[in-house]
Amino acid sequence: MTGHWCDFQNADVILTCGSNNLENHPISSHWTHRAQDRGAKWIVVDPRFTRTAQMADLYCPIRSGTDIAFYGGMINYIIENDLWQHDYVLDYTNASYLIDPAYRFDVETGLFSGWNEAKGKYETTTWGYQVDSTSSWDTSEKGEFSWVSQDGVPAFDTPKVKHAKTDPTLQDPNCVFQLMKKHYERYTIEKVCSVCGMDEATLEEVYSIFCSTGAPDKAGTILYALGQTQHHYGAQNTRIMAMIQMLLGNAGVAGGGLNALRGEPNVQGATDMGMTVFDAPGYLKWPHVTASPDLKTWCEHETYAAGYYTNKPKFMVSFLKEFFGERATADNDYGYDWLPKIPENGDDFTTMGTFHRMDEGTMKGYFAWGQNPVHSDPNAKFSRNAMCKLDWLVVADWFETETATFWKAPDMDASKIDTECYFLPAALIFEKSGTILNSGRWMQQRYKAVEPLGDAKPDYEIADLLHAAIVEAYRAGGVRPEPILNAKWDYYIDGKIDPRAVDWALNGYDVRTGKLLKNFGELKADGSTSNAIWIYSGFYNNDGAKLDPSAQPTGRRGHEDPGNLGLYPNWTFSWPANRRVLYNRASADAQGRPWNPERALVWWDGEKWQHNDVPDFGIEKKDGEGNAVPIPPNTTAFIMKWEGKGNLMTTGMKDAPFPEFYEPFETPIGVNQLNKRENSPMIKFADHPSVKRGDKERYPIVATTYSITEHWQSGTQTRSIPALNEAAPRQFIEISTELAAEKGIANGDAVRVFNNRGSVKLNAMVTRRLRPLTVNGQTVHQVGMVHHWGWAGMFSTGDVVNDLTPNVGDPNSYIPEYKAFLVDVEKA
Ligand SMILES: Nc1nc2c(c(=O)[nH]1)N[C@H]1C(S)=C(S)[C@@H](COP(=O)(O)OP(=O)(O)OC[C@H]3O[C@@H](n4cnc5c(=O)[nH]c(N)nc54)[C@H](O)[C@@H]3O)O[C@H]1N2
Numbered sequence: 001m002t003g004h005w006c007d008f009q010n011a012d013v014i015l016t017c018g019s020n021n022l023e024n025h026p027i028s029s030h031w032t033h034r035a036q037d038r039g040a041k042w043i044v045v046d047p048r049f050t051r052t053a054q055m056a057d058l059y060c061p062i063r064s065g066t067d068i069a070f071y072g073g074m075i076n077y078i079i080e081n082d083l084w085q086h087d088y089v090l091d092y093t094n095a096s097y098l099i100d101p102a103y104r105f106d107v108e109t110g111l112f113s114g115w116n117e118a119k120g121k122y123e124t125t126t127w128g129y130q131v132d133s134t135s136s137w138d139t140s141e142k143g144e145f146s147w148v149s150q151d152g153v154p155a156f157d158t159p160k161v162k163h164a165k166t167d168p169t170l171q172d173p174n175c176v177f178q179l180m181k182k183h184y185e186r187y188t189i190e191k192v193c194s195v196c197g198m199d200e201a202t203l204e205e206v207y208s209i210f211c212s213t214g215a216p217d218k219a220g221t222i223l224y225a226l227g228q229t230q231h232h233y234g235a236q237n238t239r240i241m242a243m244i245q246m247l248l249g250n251a252g253v254a255g256g257g258l259n260a261l262r263g264e265p266n267v268q269g270a271t272d273m274g275m276t277v278f279d280a281p282g283y284l285k286w287p288h289v290t291a292s293p294d295l296k297t298w299c300e301h302e303t304y305a306a307g308y309y310t311n312k313p314k315f316m317v318s319f320l321k322e323f324f325g326e327r328a329t330a331d332n333d334y335g336y337d338w339l340p341k342i343p344e345n346g347d348d349f350t351t352m353g354t355f356h357r358m359d360e361g362t363m364k365g366y367f368a369w370g371q372n373p374v375h376s377d378p379n380a381k382f383s384r385n386a387m388c389k390l391d392w393l394v395v396a397d398w399f400e401t402e403t404a405t406f407w408k409a410p411d412m413d414a415s416k417i418d419t420e421c422y423f424l425p426a427a428l429i430f431e432k433s434g435t436i437l438n439s440g441r442w443m444q445q446r447y448k449a450v451e452p453l454g455d456a457k458p459d460y461e462i463a464d465l466l467h468a469a470i471v472e473a474y475r476a477g478g479v480r481p482e483p484i485l486n487a488k489w490d491y492y493i494d495g496k497i498d499p500r501a502v503d504w505a506l507n508g509y510d511v512r513t514g515k516l517l518k519n520f521g522e523l524k525a526d527g528s529t530s531n532a533i534w535i536y537s538g539f540y541n542n543d544g545a546k547l548d549p550s551a552q553p554t555g556r557r558g559h560e561d562p563g564n565l566g567l568y569p570n571w572t573f574s575w576p577a578n579r580r581v582l583y584n585r586a587s588a589d590a591q592g593r594p595w596n597p598e599r600a601l602v603w604w605d606g607e608k609w610q611h612n613d614v615p616d617f618g619i620e621k622k623d624g625e626g627n628a629v630p631i632p633p634n635t636t637a638f639i640m641k642w643e644g645k646g647n648l649m650t651t652g653m654k655d656a657p658f659p660e661f662y663e664p665f666e667t668p669i670g671v672n673q674l675n676k677r678e679n680s681p682m683i684k685f686a687d688h689p690s691v692k693r694g695d696k697e698r699y700p701i702v703a704t705t706y707s708i709t710e711h712w713q714s715g716t717q718t719r720s721i722p723a724l725n726e727a728a729p730r731q732f733i734e735i736s737t738e739l740a741a742e743k744g745i746a747n748g749d750a751v752r753v754f755n756n757r758g759s760v761k762l763n764a765m766v767t768r769r770l771r772p773l774t775v776n777g778q779t780v781h782q783v784g785m786v787h788h789w790g791w792a793g794m795f796s797t798g799d800v801v802n803d804l805t806p807n808v809g810d811p812n813s814y815i816p817e818y819k820a821f822l823v824d825v826e827k828a
């Protein structure tokens with residue numbers, strides 16, 4: 001989220017698209033209803049008329065997997081009707097930047113310039129700016145980058161700052177604005193409706209209401225989640241929403257932003273901690289075997305030429321100090337060699353790649369820790385069969401999940417499986433203390449209520465025991481023991497592993513004195529500071545009360561609300577630096593005057609900056625005498641980009657500089673009406689033999705999957721609670737009345753749903769909440785299935801819906817395409 005939950009109340013228009021927030025985040029309605037009470041309009045765009053849609057003012061159906069067409073049409077509408085916020089776009093985005101004249105998009109091939117067929121990827125140089133001049137960092141004693149020359153700082157060639165050519169009149173045909181305009185000209189209302197299956201009047205109403213927030217004093221927010229992300233172009237879905245929010249001046253303002261309503265209780269924390277293959281903790285990049293084989297090349301590859309990421313070497317060296325402690329020195333590159341390196345084929349280590357390796361027999365052991373992949377990963381039948389080839393499996397969980405009992409699946413013969421399985425009982429959330437991080441980036445302290453039952457242990461204790469055993473094994477010998485033996489592991493208090501000691505590491509401290517750092521501004525690249533995750537610095541900084549989490553920023557429970565905007569700065573801690581709205585500089589114009597004075601986050605009072613939220617930019621600097629002097633307003637609103645500008649066009653994505661519409665991997669019509677290429681050229685794993693792509697002739701129905709309030713994901717936690725089974729006892733499939741009539745299916749009938757990958761049985765819920773859509777002149781039926789059931793469980797069991805989903809994914813994020821695939825349906 002760029003904002004936070006309480007901020008929804010400040011919106012003038014709320015667009016829920018690709019999320020069912022009332023169902024999956026019921027408390028969000030507390031804030032959306034407050035907005036409605038103030039007169040805000042709420043729009044829902046979803047294939048199904050959901051519980052959320054029922055509360056909204058306007059509902060617009062959409063064919064699953066076609067959101068880029070919907071949003072591309074919105075960009076076209078905004079430009080055609082001149083609804084973009086001119087000053088915002090000119091001052092805070094790269095609209096005026098000139099792009100390489102060799103840049104092209106070819107409608108005939110559906111490809112952008114730079115496509116390398118042999119390598120199967122894009123060279124992105126033609127997507128970049130025309131460079132006017134370059135300048136260098138001032139590393140002299142008085143210069144801004146004097147720290148680079150200090151003792152202990154790793155040597156690296158400092159980056160050259162490129163100054164791009166711009167055309168502030170936005171007339172140059174090669175400027176980002178004109179290229180964007182041209183790119184989305186094809187996305188007319190008529191075309192969008194024909195792709196998405198919408199009717200023109202409803203679509204125009206949606207566009208007109210949401211785009212009214214292009215007025216400087218209006219704010220519109222977008223709430224999204226899996227309906228957007230779980231596609232092979234999921235990352236591009238997210239990007240196009242960011243473009244819309246910048247065009248309308250909705251990014252960085254109260255009541256605006258792009259808000260991913262995240263899932264698992266600590267999923268935001270998990271992503272922050274580097275749970276994806278390419279991200280190290282704090283969104284630093286893991287070393288890559290050829291791009292960054294040593295610390296020098298890492299600094300050169302990763303450090304931005306300008307903006308806040310010029311500080312990356314400070315974050316990296318402090319991270320290495322935490323990883324390897326005293327063993328990390330300037331002479332040994334702070335232990336950089338001991339860090340794992342991403343190999344040439346990083347795909348192998350993604351979730352889907354892992355199962356490919358298992359299936360090939362090259363991955364022999366698997367540790368499933370707090371997840372149930374045999375249930376929740378796509379193409380589950382393939383996954384559980386791949387698991388049969390493992391030598392060993394360990395599951396650390398609260399319950400005996402489908403993963404822990406993969407050998408008990410109805411289609412398995414346990415006598416033929418040799419895998420040795422271990423189960424480690426984990427303590428419940430109420431049986432351990434620590435912090436937890438929500439979608440709004442709030443880190444809140446939670447306290448232990450009761451002791452764990454039986455042998456169950458908190459995960460950090462399991463990790464500690466495991467660590468001790470692994471170290472002991474490596475002490476006796478082994479291949480390349482250094483990374484294990486040199487890693488620092490001193491998170492003990494009174495001789496016991498303790499999350500508070502981990503908090504100190506996450507916050508960061510001075511290596512010599514052990515004193516906690518106030519914030520990440522204090523981090524150094526010379527080895528004198530240690531910090532596991534730079535973005536968290538400041539959440540646990542009360543040095544006088546190191547042992548008391550309740551006396552730390554995360555333990556705060558104050559209700560003060562400056563500006564009456566629901567910012568609550570004294571309620572817990574929000575990374576980074578307790579900032580509640582990211583990019584809040586953009587809430588005021590170039591002179592520092594708030595676009596909407598009633599929702600002011602920061603403002604220049606003529607002499608200095610005032611603020612209700614923690615400013616997302618430098619507000620003062622030291623003068624020659626060391627006194628703080630205010631920094632007057634400038635137009636750098638997006639400090640995490642080297643240009644300081646929001647990117648309407650980017651070189652930062654692997655598969656396109658502008659999001660372009662492609663059909664889902666399995667398409668019900670087989671024609672892309674916007675360009676002549678069916679799928680994105682970079683779809684991941686499309687050729688893997690396990691995928692077994694289905695075609696529209698045999699499987700003409702579009703299927704999507706989703707969650708309900710009464711159950712949780714793979715259902716291990718909720719299907720073990722009798723009351724929840726009573727409320728929602730069985731898995732169901734939503735089928736339109738029209739399709740049900742065609743197939744002779746009545747409400748409650750058992751139904752078989754099948755495709756090339758699998759076949760599942762569920763009960764029909766015949767409904768008007770899903771309707772047939774007209775797409776490219778033809779009728780397309782959609783069905784929706786909940787995915788919370790499996791064979792494991794005490795009170796209710798069912799088939800695994802993921803037996804049907806394709807294990808293909810997005811090239812940027814590797815998320816699978818759970819939300820749009822083909823099936824057929826018959827009465828069972
Ligand atoms: N009670 C409960 N709460 C939960 C969860 C749970 O299982 N149970 N899960 C948690 C987790 S881990 C997560 S990630 C979040 C998920 O939260 P949500 O993203 O809200 O979850 P879903 O229900 O999977 O999907 C949201 C909506 O996307 C729609 N949709 C499907 N395909 C498309 C499409 O192509 N375009 C558009 N615009 N919409 C589409 C679906 O019909 C559905 O209504 O919820 C969290 N909260």
Ligand SMILES: Nc1nc2c(c(=O)[nH]1)N[C@H]1C(S)=C(S)[C@@H](COP(=O)(O)OP(=O)(O)OC[C@H]3O[C@@H](n4cnc5c(=O)[nH]c(N)nc54)[C@H](O)[C@@H]3O)O[C@H]1N2
Pocket residue numbers: 226263264369370371372373375376377396397398399401426427428429459705706707712713714715716717787801802805818
């Ligand atoms: N078809 C389809 N598939 C999907 C989705 C979809 O929308 N459609 N959604 C996807 C999404 S968004 C997600 S997040 C995944 C979820 O996929 P999973 O993470 O595999 O699903 P969960 O059921 O949440 O599994 C979490 C497990 O962790 C255990 N657990 C809970 N707390 C703790 C703890 O403190 N310690 C330990 N050790 N264990 C704990 C629970 O008992 C549970 O078994 O599913 C994905 N799969």
Ligand SMILES: [Mo]
Pocket residue numbers: 262263264267
């Ligand atoms: Mo999730």
